[in-house]
Amino acid sequence: SQQGEEDPQALSIQEGENATMNCSYKTSINNLQWYRQNSGRGLVHLILIRSNEREKHSGRLRVTLDTSKKSSSLLITASRAADTASYFCATDGTGGFKTIFGAGTRLFVKA
Amino acid sequence: DTEVTQTPKHLVMGMTNKKSLKCEQHMGHRAMYWYKQKAKKPPELMFVYSYEKLSINESVPSRFSPECPNSSLLNLHLHALQPEDSALYLCASSQEPGRETQYFGPGTRLLVL
Numbered sequence: 001s002q003q004g005e006e007d008p009q010a011l012s013i014q015e016g017e018n019a020t021m022n023c024s025y026k027t028s029i030n031n032l033q034w035y036r037q038n039s040g041r042g043l044v045h046l047i048l049i050r051s052n053e054r055e056k057h058s059g060r061l062r063v064t065l066d067t068s069k070k071s072s073s074l075l076i077t078a079s080r081a082a083d084t085a086s087y088f089c090a091t092d093g094t095g096g097f098k099t100i101f102g103a104g105t106r107l108f109v110k111a
Numbered sequence: 112d113t114e115v116t117q118t119p120k121h122l123v124m125g126m127t128n129k130k131s132l133k134c135e136q137h138m139g140h141r142a143m144y145w146y147k148q149k150a151k152k153p154p155e156l157m158f159v160y161s162y163e164k165l166s167i168n169e170s171v172p173s174r175f176s177p178e179c180p181n182s183s184l185l186n187l188h189l190h191a192l193q194p195e196d197s198a199l200y201l202c203a204s205s206q207e208p209g210r211e212t213q214y215f216g217p218g219t220r221l222l223v224l
Contacts, residue, residue: 033212040199043203043215048212092209097159097161097166099213100156101153101154102153103152103153106151
């Protein structure tokens with residue numbers, strides 16, 4: 001079964017606006033990662049947050065993690081047309097060897 | 112070099128054909144992965160190799176046969192595939208198995224006729 005579920009499934013915003021995507025998961029984790037995928041291409045790692053961290057920043061990205069609610073959010077500030085992509089959260093789950101991806105959010109940033 | 116390469120980029124094959132997908136990384140990573148991704152869906156884990164040994168097989172049909180000839184190479188041998196196997200096949204690697212950032216290749220888009 002899918003470890004991570006994301007919402008919204010799709011998000012359309014204007015350039016310059018902020019985009020927030022949410023991810024929920026079911027079992028305990030060691031870390032949670034966010035990846036970006038441009039149409040039909042490989043995934044690119046964005047950020048990793050460990051279970052003992054609550055917030056992490058990387059450039060225009062801000063990730064939060066709430067282990068009590070088993071949820072995470074990805075905020076992209078001042079979005080650009082080049083941010084148009086699918087964004088996936090991924091968790092390691094129990095055991096550590098498996099990486100399980102959420103359903104993903106498709107972000108459209110209109111110029 | 113932080114690149115994972117995959118060949119071919121595109122592959123069309125019939126149900127009776129035998130073909131192979133190739134993945135290569137030169138980052139010294141000890142874990143390599145195969146994922147299958149259908150359109151508008153997340154990647155689904157197929158196989159994990161840890162230190163050149165198969166450590167996870169996610170109940171993948173035997174018509175998919177992975178092989179890890181050395182620590183830099185990962186192959187996926189395909190035989191007698193079905194049209195529903197058409198998908199994007201992604202290879203990834205990480206420094207250590209699990210719990211680590213994975214670096215993905217661009218994928219092979221497979222069409223089975």
